[in-house]
Amino acid sequence: MRKDNARSSLSQISRIALAVGALCASGLSQAVDFSYSGFGNITAGKVISAGGIDIGYPDGTQWNCPCLIADFSHGSVYEQKWSLAPESRVGLQGNWSFTSDLSFTAQAVARHAAQKARADIEWAYLSYNLTPQLTVQLGRKRLPLFFYSDYQDVSYAYSWVRVPPDVYGWAVVNYNGANLTYRGDVAGWAVKSTVYAGKEHTKKNPIAKLETADPSDINWDSMWGVDLEINRDWFTARLALNKSKQQQFRGGVQTSPDPATGSHSPQTFAALSFVIDKDNWLLRSELSYIDRSPARGSYRGRMIGAGYRIDKFTPMVTVSQLKAYNSAFTTLVEKDAMTSFSLRYDLSDTSSIKAQYDRSRWDLLDGNDVRRKLVTVSYDFVF
């Protein structure tokens, strides 16, 4: 469970990118090459079994629990009745190319997670190729904390119904700022590395809503990060680091960190992942390390999944775990684990259907636990 939280607003830098993009688009309308693409999924799920104790999370006044949180970041909660609302979504992306090296991209995603319909601008950035290897981008982007973070909404692009919530699912999923990406061939390896800096201020954060209906605003300031991904043939590895300073407000009052200790508290996210896609075998793994000491609790997460492609079917078994520690990062206080059995069927080159069965257990380490079983079916597409 995550006592943490957020929702996103466009910062000044993204507004500038939007304005410049619009200006370029209108001023150079004859020269602009416009293309659009999109993705979506219609997903239905239901908690089929519940055991253990009721810990009041997610908040029982807003959801008819026992429930299972499928996506912390967006506040997706399944109850004991079939529902399409928590995870179904549709995204539309437009790309305006002004020259072969300068373009503007915007993406909006509509969903009904966290019991409220909303459409958010997830991307709005200008992109410029400095050289064939180096690209600089300015504006709003998804935050690449983990391997699937920046395309976790595009469920067509992976084999599960959703990315494992134990590793994924933090308060902030976007940032406004700038990044520089290198993409090239180094000693036979395809290398991609990005450095970025920025911030994100969120209003009515969905992860905070899981705790209480009182809206909470979460800010990640002074954020910077770096990632490195290498690929050769069937092997991909990725290392990522992100540092920022967080603060939370509820009703205008600072709730984290304790105002007596200052306006912000530091946090570090680190992740290492390996992906193997050889012949018909698939192996996906990720380790996460989240240090929020000394102000707040810290975490270690891990996930490993194995699958085998049989023609159009991809069955997969995935186990994930999140260990929560006290603020000094010395004592284990909770262990959350999930085992997922998923089956993907490639309906066409642009669509798939999936079925997934998840078993979740939050071990409170005091003799009590929270156990849930969830079934989900999904139709995913890109266009």
Place this chain on the structure above:
Amino acid sequence: MMNTRPLTPSFTRSRSLLLMALASLALAGAAQADIAVIVHPSNAAALDEEQISKIFLGQTKTFAGGGEAVPVDQKEGATREDFGNKVLKKNPSQLKALWARQIFTGGAKPPRELGGDDEVLKFVASTPGAIGYVDAGKANSSVKVIKR
């Protein structure tokens, strides 16, 4: 320890059956249309399959010598599927998922699509950095074949 036992008739028979099966597989492979990967005649870069894959998967935008690569794809069809299976070693669904990741994460853009062998030949023959693929039977002297 070395096996000094003579081969039994049944072993040799099964081995020849295996050879026959392999030979028929090879013939079946040859019966499919071959693909030729082509570049502009002035392009001196030596490219192996791995480098061709990197260019077509958007992982690198330059040839080994440093020149900018302009890959061109074919519209969906048998030639494109053959190229994907044989050279990129990915089926159409895997490729679509890979590109979905690139497109929706602000990564590389997919290669431009051209209508067929003739259009690809024309484009590659007239564009110094171009790299494309055509049915091997269609490749002519206006382009340089780097892999068949």
